[in-house]
Amino acid sequence: MIKRTSKDNLLSLLDLFPSVALLGPRQVGKTTLALEISTRGDCVYLDLESEADKAKLADPELFLEGLEDKLVILDEVHRLPNLFQALRSLIDKGRRHGFTAKRFLLLGSASMDLLRQSGESLAGRIAYLELPPFNLIEALPETIDALWLRGGFPDSFLAASDAKSMIWRKNFIRTYLERDIPQFGPRIPAETLRRFWTMLAHSQGGLLNASQLARGLGVTGKTVSGYLDLLVDLLLVRRLPPVHRNVGKRLVKSPKVYVRDSGLVHALLGINNIETLFGHPVIGTSWEGFAIENLMTVAPEETHAGFYRTSAGAEIDLLLEMPNNRLWAVEFKRGLAPRLEKGFHLAREDVKPDRCYVVYSGQDRYKLAKGIEAISLAELMRELHAI
The missing domain is CATH 3.40.50.300 (P-loop containing nucleotide triphosphate hydrolases)
Structure with missing residues (x-):
């Protein structure tokens, strides 16, 4: 247990x-x-x-x-x-x-x-x-690749093999589309909703473009917004809002959208093992979404999460506004040698966070630059949970 x-x-x-x-x-x-x-x-x-x-x-x-x-x-x-x-x-x-x-x-x-x-x-x-799916602290940090690939639903994570985990997730998606989702909203063709869900997985962590999604599905932008609202209400999709600061710059106003469980992202995209994931274009945003969901499971109650981006390219992946009015900036880099781009430093000057972290794949914690620490996902989760 x-x-x-x-x-x-x-x-x-x-x-x-x-x-x-x-x-x-x-x-x-x-x-x-x-x-x-x-x-x-x-x-x-x-x-x-x-x-x-x-x-x-x-x-x-x-x-x-x-x-x-x-x-x-x-x-x-x-x-x-x-x-x-x-x-x-x-x-x-x-x-x-x-x-x-x-x-x-x-x-x-x-x-x-x-x-x-x-x-x-x-x-x-x-x-x-x-109650979210298993997080990294519950599943133990050494299982990070399995948790990332399979996601945190208990039957998927604890399956005897990656292949059996994929079978479970595909049937989970099918059951949701055909049986569960119709209980909560207007009747939506299962195949249309599957296509929509798959399109969200392909654009994991991207800015919401309702008109583009609508063209791909052959429906209206309002209908797409209804589909998205439904998946958000079912706790299957996260709509991460932009954080607006009075900085006198043009800010991005569209939210970013993530399929919340990384295992469902990979099932929707047909990624069935860690080797395939490492070679897939979605690897960076999949890791980002996985890390965000894990951090949110341990964040203090009333923590507000968002992201910051200007039209000029200044960007922070995740801003956590704590109940104590402290602001944490978090950037996500999949790899063992994280490097920060100019856009992060410009955004940091704009929002002036109290702490800055770069979550990367290694285990060591060290200063990446003045006021910026490189840290593992598990270590940042422990630090956030201790607040």
């Missing part, structure tokens, strides 16, 4: 709030983590993909009102959209009886439905926590 770094955060939130929503893509390990927590005390687990369990909640208040002293785990909770009003009533009744925390753990495969349904009815009664 690989210990999840999110586990302690989840336990803390359960001690503070009557309900906690644990969000993440399918097969990321939400149910495994919830059942591991359930061994700590009296719990009731209901899988809302099971017709038998759904039937128990035909009258949710009647079934749940006698479980005030237990933690009720509701898996795939978006399948019962009318449940949240009942949960609000049960939480308020429980508070009057002294049950103020650890009432409901809600598991959902997307953010948008939970946020939309619970925005008013559970306001002040719910906390949200995202």
Whole structure:
């Protein structure tokens, strides 16, 4: 069993709030983590993909009102959209009886439905926590190439071989396209969405060009924006916004777009082993997206991530605005001898970050230039997590 770094955060939130929503893509390990927590005390687990369990909640208040002293785990909770009003009533009744925390753990495969349904009815009664795929600290730093190639979904990362991992990821993509995504939005042809997802993988880490994507798919720019919103809400794609600073220069306004799990990037592009990846044009942006996702899994809550780029070519790959108003600049270089371009130094003069790092493939930590450190991904993750 690989210990999840999110586990302690989840336990803390359960001690503070009557309900906690644990969000993440399918097969990321939400149910495994919830059942591991359930061994700590009296719990009731209901899988809302099971017709038998759904039937128990035909009258949710009647079934749940006698479980005030237990933690009720509701898996795939978006399948019962009318449940949240009942949960609000049960939480308020429980508070009057002294049950103020650890009432409901809600598991959902997307953010948008939970946020939309619970925005008013559970306001002040719910906390949200995202469970991402395995990160490098959980999987251990020495597994970095396997984690990068296969991605962090447990069944993919822990597969017996690269070939079996690829089979799992291809079937994961197919299941999402044909079965899961239609639950969350308007009916979209699976083949169209696959083409769109593959186009995003080809342009991994590039600036969003909706009109170009629209031409490639034969749809409108508005339709492309809808497809992208859906994949972002399903926690499968990251839209990294530009950071706007009052520097008197023309700044890029389009976001950068990343398929969040590197293993899915490689499956969409047919990259089935590390040798093929090392020779593929996507290697640099794949590494960049992999590193960004790993850093975000350990960043302090309320950290805002973005990038900086001017029309003149000044650029920083990642800017992290910390809750303590500290600003970190991070550049990503795949290789053992990182070199910084002029654009990074110009951008650094513009935004004046408190710390500057270059994440590279080596393990040594050293000064690359005045105020700039070369550092491994695992070491920077540990430093970020310690804040």
